[in-house]
Amino acid sequence: MVYSFYQLLWLYMIYSFIGWCGEVAVAAVKRHRFVNRGAVSGPFCPIYGLGAAVVAVFFPELKGNPLFLFLGGMVVNTFVEYVTGRIMEMSLHKKWWDYSDQKFNLGGYVCLKTSVLWGICTVLMIYVLNPVFTGLVGLIPKLWGEIILWVLFGLLIVDFIGTVIAVWGLKKKNGRIDQIREGLGRTSKLLENTMTRRLQARMIKAYPNLEKEEKEDVFASGCGFYKLACLFFIGAFLGDITETVFCRFSMGRWMSRSSVVFGPFSIVWGLGCAMLTWILYRYREQSDRRLFLCGTILGGAYEYICSVFTEIVFGTVFWDYSKIPFNLGGRINLLYCFFWGFAAIIWMKGIYPFLSRWIEKIPVRIGKPLCMIMVFFMSVNIALSGLALDRYSKRHDGLPAKNAVGELMDDWFPDPYMEKVYPNIKFR
Structure with a gap:
């Protein structure tokens, strides 16, 4: 079955909500209290919606072979989860999930247990859940369905922007020492007088290697x-x-x-x-x-x-x-x-x-x-x-x-x- 873009958007939102419910339920069992486990403030876990969209796009053609469907869902969704985890940590400077305490993990971004779970969920989604959800979505009048999607995605985007700002603010708060350092550097520059600048210029002229060492820059260093x-x-x-x-x-x-x-x-x-x-x-x-x-x-x-x-x-x-x-x-x-x-x-x-x-x-x-x-x-x-x-x-x-x-x-x-x-x- 080939899903339309409209159906894919609905599956994304539905599974994002289901994923959030599952995360909250697990956290409630472990901590005996309500904990919002979503990456955003609202009742959504976008990583689950992304995984569901990947399954709906890439795996309907494997419906005739449950074993390959399981293996494909396990491998591809693990790949998506790893890349998403790395990008989110790199862009937001925060690790949203960590499997470091699990066996057979890779950098804490993925582990064997969740990979197997992805495979099982892929089989369930293709054979049972996706047909049910797309059938229910089909009962909603198209105009009303589009309006609801626009509203939900608008709220999700606003929520995500707010989360990014909050994370950056937290990083800024934790990086107070760096701010103090930077402030001291600016103060030092203001106190620098003409004699000091002339002395620096003379030293650099007399010892050109000093300037070379200070300004030396390596092209494409690291993994940028x-x-x-x-x-x-x-x-x-x-x-x-x-x-x-x-x-x-x-x-x-x-x-x-x-x-x-x-x-x-x-x-x-x-x-x-x-x-x-x-x-x-x-x-x-x-x-x-x-x-x-x-x-x-x-x-x-x-x-x-x-x-x-x-x-x-x-x-x-x-x-x-x-x-x-x-x-x-x-x-x-x-x-x-x-x-x-x-x-x-x-x-x-x-x-x-x-x-x-x-x-x-x-x-x-x-x-x-x-x-x-x-x-x-x-x-x-x-x-x-x-x-x-x-x-x-x-x-x-x-x-x-x-x-x-x-x-x-x-x-x-x-x-x-x-x-x-x-x-x-x-x-x-």
């Missing part, structure tokens, strides 16, 4: 935006080359494996490298076995999400593993998931440290502008690729261009060109 952006471009290029060579030896012919209309870049590989680095950076010193397990699970979940996303957005299938044993809907298979695991070890232990050192050697005045130019180029490239694929799909269905943009895509990217760039594409 510029480092991840560089890794995205490198990973996208190397991934395309790797797949091209693999196809040459496995299929006996050269073929394009690019995701975009300009250049040899595989977006799935680029995003995979950047995301894998972002997730595993803090675990890079841990054992190979742990990295392999994380890479296998996270890589498989990531590839599955990309497969469904591209099919929903572009109406096309870029890869199909239906003929490979132990596959999940033809989107991922066990062998390639193991490849993700080995890739995680090789990447974090060998390739990443080497690339990181070379990236950081790029001068800041060159690295930052070049990086932003590449980001702009790739953004335009991806946008054009999406428009070209949309027209390619519509031409396949015999639909003519309805506007100037469509006609331009037909002229710039005709069928022979698209067949050369995307030789394995399938339409559904």
